[in-house]
Amino acid sequence: MNNTNKMLHAILRTIDEGIHAVDADGITIYYNHVAAKLDGLEQEEVLGKHLLTNFPSLTIETSTLMKVCQTGEAIYNQHQTYQNSRGVLVDTVNTTLPIKENGKLIGAVEVAKDVTKVKHLSEKLLDLQAKIEKGKTNRSNTNDTTGAVFHMRDIITKNEAFQELKKKAEKVAATTSPILIYGETGTGKELLVQAIHNASPRKTKPFVAQNCAAIPSSLLESTLFGTVKGSYTGAIDRPGLFELADGGTLFLDELSSMPLDIQAKLLRVLQNGLIRRVGGTKEFPVNVRIIAALNEEPEICVEKEKLRSDLYYRLNVIYLPIPExxxxxxxxxxxxxxxxxxxxxxxxxxxxxxxxxxxxxxxxxxxxxxxxxxxxxxxxxxxxxxxxxxxxxxxxxxxxxxxxxxSQASPETFPPLREAVLDTEKRLIQEALQETNGNVQRAAKLLRIPRQTLQYKMNKLNVH
Structure with a gap:
């Protein structure tokens, strides 16, 4: 048993995230060196003492560890900004879990990931974009200052299907409807998005791109919608990407990486054109065209619950699948x-x-x-x-x-699996449509899939 405890402590020492555990009374029973470094304290100063003694800025109501001790319910991915004992502003994402023994609550443990550098980088990016946009108002706009450098002429293709997609993109560029783009990694999604922006009436206005997987989900909301001074410790009045893109285009790549609760807020913006900064109470309008991209088929993202179905149907007004x-x-x-x-x-x-x-x-x-x-x-x-x-x-x-x-296997014997699956799907869909005299609803029932899924696959596989 002693060897097991030693091994457990050795494993915990190797984890590069702050770990803080308290008993049911709030007394610290474990506090690793990463947590100590984040808080600017020594481990010995915290161990064996009540949580609120070492962190006077916290209360029973604001401390996630104390809250979990009271409720017995876990708190996941809670963003927290606080000043450590050295006066340094620290940003963490915390997950706090109850510790139970035989069903009885005996304490809580918190794992804290330091995202201070990531947040500083995202804030610098927002500040830089805000300065660029402010500078543009003092001089005449040109396409080269919008952030979008590619045009339709930069899309090189002689493929018939891709040429048709390009023509469709040129047509929809003239409108303000949202666009959903699907394409595997490396197919050129942002090239197409920038070309659409530069072919649109918004070409002299900002083009702002954000990869939703590039920053922690806890920071994504403030990055998109901005913050109000005092909404949390260290928060200042800062515009989000929606405000920076006002009048222009906002491109959200890898949309399925966006948490579902933020997807709900994005849907609300699409429906009424209003945003509210994090911590704010006032709503104000923005004039932004949303173009979103996925590297996994949207129907699959909906089935996996990585994409809200209502958001999918709102974005899917214009759908542009880029061929591999x-x-x-x-x-x-x-x-x-x-x-x-x-x-x-x-x-x-x-x-x-x-x-x-x-x-x-x-x-x-x-x-x-x-x-x-x-x-x-x-x-x-x-x-x-x-x-x-x-x-x-x-x-x-x-x-x-x-x-x-x-080359060691016969191509005729072993065709690429993806191509074989697509060929089989196309053949079955064609047979079902032939059997039902082209009735999509009845063909969908015959194939035992939703009608929307069948229509999506028909468009993708070019079945008419």
Whole structure:
């Protein structure tokens, strides 16, 4: 038993997050070195003493540890800002759990993750964007100052399906309706979004992009909606991304990473055009076009409860699914030429040819990273090539290894699973529609899927 306790303490010492445990009376029974560093205290100062003795700014009502001791209910991902004993402002995200033995509450434990640096970086970004927007009001606007650098002409494609998508994007750019974009990683979602902004009447107004997975969920709300001075310790009057994007476009990437409660607030903005800063009581209007993107199919996100269904239906006014590179292999040659030209200019080289063996590999490779992976493969090769021709010896090793292993199996015997699934789906949908004389509702019943799901798959698979 003694060895077990020693091992447990050794494990706890290696965890890089603050851990603070108290008994049912609020006396500290465990306090690790990370928590001590966050609070600016020594472990010995806190152990064996009542929680409120060392943290006089807290009360029974405001302390999450004491609250859990009182209620016996866990508190998850609570954002807390406080001043430690050295006068340093600290931002943490805390999860506080009850400790029970035989059903009886005997204490509580809190795990605190320090997000101070992340919050400072996000606040600096907001301040910088606010300064940029303020500066724009004192000079004439041009497209180059909006934050969006790509235009429709930058979308390179000869693929028929992608050309149709591009035409649709040019049409919807003229309106103010929200847009939902789906595309795997590396397909060029932000390129398309920026092109839509620059083709719209909002092109001289701000373009603001935020990856919802890039910052902790506890900071996302204040980043989007802004804060009011005094709403929590250290809070100041600060505009959020909605205010910074006023009159322009707000692009929310990886929307499914946004917590569902914040998704509900986003839906409210979409419905009435009003926002309220965190800690504020006043609502005020914003004129922002929302474009959201997912790297997983929206229907699947809804089924997994990563995306609210009501938000999905509100955003899905205009739906633009970007095809994967493996579904538009006819674009590979033109993209190769484009990236060679780009890196010839950057590296001051003169590569003019691609070996036929390389072209064959590129055409057969599955491209899980899509256009971005193709660009990186060209960039990698351009760093190694000495003459004017890219050969197989210049390609990234993982592409060579993948193609070598796949060549050992017969392509006819083992088609790519994703392509086989899509082909099967398309065939079954076509058969169901033929059986029902094109009646989508009856075909959906025949396939035992919701009508909306069938319509989504018909659009994706180009079934009419």
């Amino acid at each position: 590179l493996r579904e538009r292999r006819d674009d590979i040659p033109v993209l190769i030429d484009h990236f060679i030209q780009k890196y010839n200019y950057q590296f001051e080289t003169l590569v003019t040819r691609v070996d036929p063996a390389v072209k064959e590999i590129f055409h057969s490779y599955h491209w899980p990273g899509n256009v971005r992976e193709l660009e990186h493969a060209i960039e990698s090769a351009m760093n190694l090539v000495e003459g004017d021709t890219i050969t197989t010896e210049h390609l990234p090793q993982h592409i060579i290894d993948t193609m070598s292993s796949s």
